Amino acid sequence: MANARLLVKRLKSVRNIRKITRTMELIATSRFKRAMDRATEAAEYTKKISEIVGDLGAADLKFSHPLLEERPETKKSVLLVLTSNRGLCGGYNGAVLRNTLKHIEQLKADEIDFSLEVSGKRGIKFLNFQKIDIDSSYTHFEDSPTFAEVDELGSRYVDDYIAGRIDRLDVAYTSFQTISRQSAVVESILPLSSLSSGSDGESAAGADGTDYEFQPSPQEILEEIVPAAFRAKLFKCFLDAAVSEQIARMVAMKGATENADEMAGDLKQQYNRARQAGITSELAEIIGGAAALE
Template sequence: MANTRALVKRRKAIRNIRKITRTMELIATARFKKAMDRAIEADAFTRKIAELAADLAASATNIHHPLLEKRAEVKNSVLLVLCSNRGLCGGYNASILRDASTALRKVQGEGIQVHLDLSGKRAISYYRYQGVQAEHTYTHFEDKPSFEEVDAVASRYLADYIAGKIDRVDVAYMKFLNAARQAPVVETLLPLTTLAPVPSRKSPPSPSGGGVGGEGGPTQVEYEFLPSAAGILEEILPMSFKIRLFKCFLDSAVSEQIARRVAMKAATENAGEMIRDLSSKYNRARQAQITKEISEIIGGAAALK
């Protein structure tokens, strides 16, 4: 009797947990769709401004901008790690922190002073446990990061880079490739030495196999700069960096919701399997108990004859 009561109690608890995980799965699905829409909308703008900045930088060969110049010797760098504030998202945070820690050790091994910036409570608690001091921490970036919030961080990086306080900016985050694939990466955003256009996830390749020109590569676009190339680059290059950093935050947000949706779906399915297993055990225990009671009744009746 005690065994069946324990099974009933445990089955009830798991059913309640399944309701919670199912609800969290639905919430993550709704947030994922909204975050993915924002990421896809920003993708076209990010790609276009990267193309424009690359074309302008290639056309204005006589213009030297500090954001385009790679330092001869890198002494100080920034590593920004983008994680989540909440858990229950599978191996999302662990994958990012593993790659970020590897990059951190590699840069420190080269004798470079690393300034660690952390976004997300999971990253903050991890490095606090590791005894690594963070220079800046952020916990206000949720599943809907705004450009104004990212702009404040990006502007500080730009000012420090132009002033010579830092020589490189790396970002460790979960890159959103498509709804079925995300990958932890560590990308260098400053200096803007490689202004390659961001590949589109929606545009099909050119039938001719080439780029814009259609024959072996993109056609070089000639620009007439008004009022000046330097003035235009002064606006385009900082904006290109800010947009790329904002895209990192958007990718991180949508990847987190995908990971949480997958984790909660798996938890819900596992809870269903446990409930079925416990129901089977309960039925067998109840059947054995009834059989025992019937045997006792029959035995007692036979003894009275």
């Protein structure tokens, strides 16, 4: 019977854990919806930016801007790693950090001097454990990063890049493709490879032959819009990471809840068997005792 009591205890704790994971799943679901809404709202801005870029393209203008130019030699680069502040989100942080380590190896092999900037407690902890020096770390980007916060970083990168203090900016984050598909990537966002955020076909959408008046001049607008496009792109990285984190947590917690259900079922069955076995043996003892008296 001692065995059955032990099983009851385990069953209770499994059920308690199930309650917790189930709640976390629900929280992640609601956060995911909020993050997703923000990402959709932000997409509108990038769409408009690429529309204006398309309009500028129609004004047959040479696209030249310091942020667009690729440096012949990369001496100094910045690697920005976006991880989450909280754990319990499956392989989300692991995938990003694995990519980060690989990228750092690559940078070392190419003998490129780099500074490492990490956002999120999970990434900071992991890299500290790996004894990799972090140049700056941020923990204030929660699941809804604001544009002002990201812009602070963005402006610094723009200034550094134009001044020649950095030659490249890479971001390691989880890019959001669809609800069922996110992948950890390392993306170079400075120099800007293209101004349109989406496919190249999208940038052509704006150029539908409307004859625009430019104020002040196409060149000057371009000078302003390139940094704006970069900032929007950086912001998108943060939003993508936030959405992906919530999805990863949702999936992980759903899995945990299902496992807990299964385990509770198994334990219940084991308990019932143990109980039945106890009753049977007790009966056998009584019958045996009665038979011995005769």
